Amino acid sequence: MKAKILLLEDDLTLSETVVEFLESNSFEVYTAYNGEDASSLIYEKNFDILLLDVNVPLLNGFELLKQKREDGVKTPAIFITSLNSIDSLECGYESGCDDYIRKPFALKELLFRIENILKRGYFHETDSKIKIDKNIEYDTNTNQLYVDNKEYIINNKESSLLKLFLQNKNEIISHEKIYETLWQYEETPSESALRTYIKNLRKIIGKEKIVSIKKLGYRFTS
Numbered sequence: 001m002k003a004k005i006l007l008l009e010d011d012l013t014l015s016e017t018v019v020e021f022l023e024s025n026s027f028e029v030y031t032a033y034n035g036e037d038a039s040s041l042i043y044e045k046n047f048d049i050l051l052l053d054v055n056v057p058l059l060n061g062f063e064l065l066k067q068k069r070e071d072g073v074k075t076p077a078i079f080i081t082s083l084n085s086i087d088s089l090e091c092g093y094e095s096g097c098d099d100y101i102r103k104p105f106a107l108k109e110l111l112f113r114i115e116n117i118l119k120r121g122y123f124h125e126t127d128s129k130i131k132i133d134k135n136i137e138y139d140t141n142t143n144q145l146y147v148d149n150k151e152y153i154i155n156n157k158e159s160s161l162l163k164l165f166l167q168n169k170n171e172i173i174s175h176e177k178i179y180e181t182l183w184q185y186e187e188t189p190s191e192s193a194l195r196t197y198i199k200n201l202r203k204i205i206g207k208e209k210i211v212s213i214k215k216l217g218y219r220f221t222s
Contacts, residue, residue, distance in 0.1 A: 002028040003048040008038040010056045021107045035059025042068055050077040069096035076117045136205055145204050152204045157182050158197045165220035174217040
């Protein structure tokens with residue numbers, strides 16, 4: 001399953017260059033050249049990450065992201081901009097971005113920043129606790145699960161797996177995507193370890209929540 005990226009960039013040449021590079025690295029990229037079109041795309045589709053130029057027509061990147069955060073959109077976002085001032089940087093983070101990259105930039109640096117955010121898993125919640133079910137909550141800051149107010153602590157890889165599930169509810173997540181998320185470059189993915197993490201999460205939140213799809217992967221049902 002390819003990660004979906006929205007690229008808002010009004011420089012057509014730069015947009016085409018970034019799209020070609022990201023698609024060659026197995027991302028699915030949608031483009032917009034002004035803030036209003038980007039806003040419509042965010043409403044229509046579920047993206048894994050937003051790449052937003054700041055100085056674009058109709059609705060600038062700062063205002064666009066601020067509006068979307070107020071509407072409850074939690075998709076992680078990276079601003080792409082030529083602005084250099086500290087005030088601009090502060091404005092960007094206040095509007096709800098996760099990272100910032102200044103023009104001109106190396107494409108590999110952009111790729112690193114995207115992969116870093118996708119691996120870590122971001123949740124733009126005013127409260128760190130996410131409600132999974134009427135009796136189940138997950139605290140993204142402490143990696144604690146609460147079931148009927150009983151506390152369970154899960155390890156880092158189980159936490160990364162749960163975050164991946166919560167960001168892709170009711171979608172089939174391939175084994176490859178899970179391996180990429182849970183294991184770093186220098187680590188060797190383990191099928192048996194993954195089964196153990198799945199088993200441990202099922203014990204806490206219920207077997208029916210994590211459905212195994214034969215030969216494809218897993219689906220988290222909400």
